[in-house]
Amino acid sequence: MRGSAGLGWPAASPPPAHDGLVWQLSDVTELPRVRAEVRRCLDAGGPADLRDRLLLVLDEMASNALRHGGGRVQAAVRRTGDAILVAVSDGDTRTPPTPAVDRDPSEGGLGLYLIAELSTSHGWWVDGDAKTVWAVLRPG
Structure with a gap:
């Protein structure tokens, strides 16, 4: 099932990926780990700017899913x-x-805009009983 992307988030599958790290998460208190x-x-070998962008994107996406996603959160970082x-x-x-519209920035809700700005591509798709939000980051 595919749906409309809503305000700039295209409904699309991510590019093929391999290797990496995967976590099953149940609470935002797990994000520091x-x-x-x-x-x-x-x-061990990645550029600092890529690491910092990656950490911010991962944290925003995972915290959104944990707060609003209905449980069963899986986060992955792959090549x-x-x-x-x-x-x-x-x-x-x-x-x-759905990015926040006409909201005071002090109320939050700007994470999706930040993810879109920091990534070279982004999107979401539904497969069975799971929705996946994704972003691709490149060095430089």
Whole structure:
């Protein structure tokens, strides 16, 4: 099932990816551990700017899914050619990622705009009982 993307988030599958890290998450309190794991892996040879963008995108996507996604959250960071794919799945298949409109920035809700700005491509799709939101980040 594919739906409308809603305000700039295209309904599309991500590029093929391989290798990487995967987490099953149930609470935002797990995100510091996830960030530490990503840092350990990327400090071994990745550019600092890519690491920082990746951590921010992963944190925004995972926290959105944990807060609004209906449970069963899986987060993954994988390689796709010369880029990195961040994909976060949750159980809310009926609600597309929808950026906040006409909201005071102090109320939050700007994470999807940030993810779109930091990535070279992004999208979402529904497969069975899971919705996946994804973003691709490239070095530089």
